Amino acid sequence: MFGPWQMVKQPDSSVWILPSEFQTSELGEFFGSNASSGTLILLSGPTGIGKTSFCKGVARSLGIREVLTSPTFLTWQFYEGGRIPLFHGDLDRFKGSASEEFEWALTECSQEKLALVEWGERLSLKARDLFAVTIHLSFSWEGDLECPGRRFSFIVDSLSRDVSGLERGINLFLNDGKRWKA
Numbered sequence: 001m002f003g004p005w006q007m008v009k010q011p012d013s014s015v016w017i018l019p020s021e022f023q024t025s026e027l028g029e030f031f032g033s034n035a036s037s038g039t040l041i042l043l044s045g046p047t048g049i050g051k052t053s054f055c056k057g058v059a060r061s062l063g064i065r066e067v068l069t070s071p072t073f074l075t076w077q078f079y080e081g082g083r084i085p086l087f088h089g090d091l092d093r094f095k096g097s098a099s100e101e102f103e104w105a106l107t108e109c110s111q112e113k114l115a116l117v118e119w120g121e122r123l124s125l126k127a128r129d130l131f132a133v134t135i136h137l138s139f140s141w142e143g144d145l146e147c148p149g150r151r152f153s154f155i156v157d158s159l160s161r162d163v164s165g166l167e168r169g170i171n172l173f174l175n176d177g178k179r180w181k182a
Contacts, residue, residue, distance in 0.1 A: 014167055015153040016174060017142050022150065024050030024139070028057025030173045031135075034166075035062070035114045037084050040106075040131035042120025045139030047092075049150060051118045054137070055088055058116060062086060076105055084114045091119040103127045133157070135166075 018027075031041065035058070043051040052070045059068040062082035069077070076089035087109045089102060103124060106115060110130040117123055120136065128134050134157040142151040156166060 014155065015151060016170075018150045018152050018174075020143075020149050023057075024054040024150070025057035025060070027152070027174075028054035028059075029061040030057075030170070032058035032061030032114075034169065035084060036133075037112050037114060038110065038132040040110075040115045040117065040120075040128060040134045042123060042128075042134065042136045043116065043118045043139070044121045044136070046141070049139040049141065051139065055116045055118070058114070059086055059088075062114070075099075075102055078109070078113075085109070085112060087113050087115040089115070089117045091117060091122040094119075094122055106130075128157070 031054075035041075041058075043054060045051055052068075056068045059066075059079060059082065062084055064079045064082035064086060066079055066081065068079065068086075068088060070090065075093065076087060079086040079088065087106060089106060091102070094102070103126075106117070106123075106127055107130050109115060111132075115131065136155040136157075138151075138153045140151045141148045143149045154166075154170075
């Protein structure tokens with residue numbers, strides 16, 4: 001169940017301030033329920049911000065019954081059995097950029113799967129360009145150190161699909177059906 005969270009949208013941008021009690025898995029469920037194959041979602045943000053929780057929400061909304069785990073040590077995993085097959089990768093161990101093997105595995109699924117890549121800023125432009133839609137999601141800490149909220153932003157790169165409604169959909173989802181007020 002999605003809660004009626006009070007979100008603060010930053011004027012003239014695709015940035016929201018999420019309250020401390022907000023679970024990134026709920027945002028993942030929103031993205032998963034609206035995702036299509038051939039989409040790459042790149043996640044960035046510090047350790048512990050909720051990137052893997054976001055991915056768990058995506059898997060849950062796709063109907064994947066297998067428990068999604070952090071692929072930090074395995075580097076990537078495939079999940080079948082949902083509405084869309086899922087690739088979940090983590091580039092935290094790669095300090096510079098993704099290995100050729102990682103990018104090969106990712107490109108093998110660029111058309112028929114939804115791909116989630118944690119620490120996605122390390123993925124090459126060549127690998128990103130193989131997907132019809134690339135969504136960059138960024139999380140950072142915001143506010144009080146004892147009970148911090150999260151800053152959430154996104155950028156969409158798409159050559160073949162109209163994604164203009166994504167921001168409006170996020171606004172409606174985050175504000176429990178009510179439009180945000182700048």
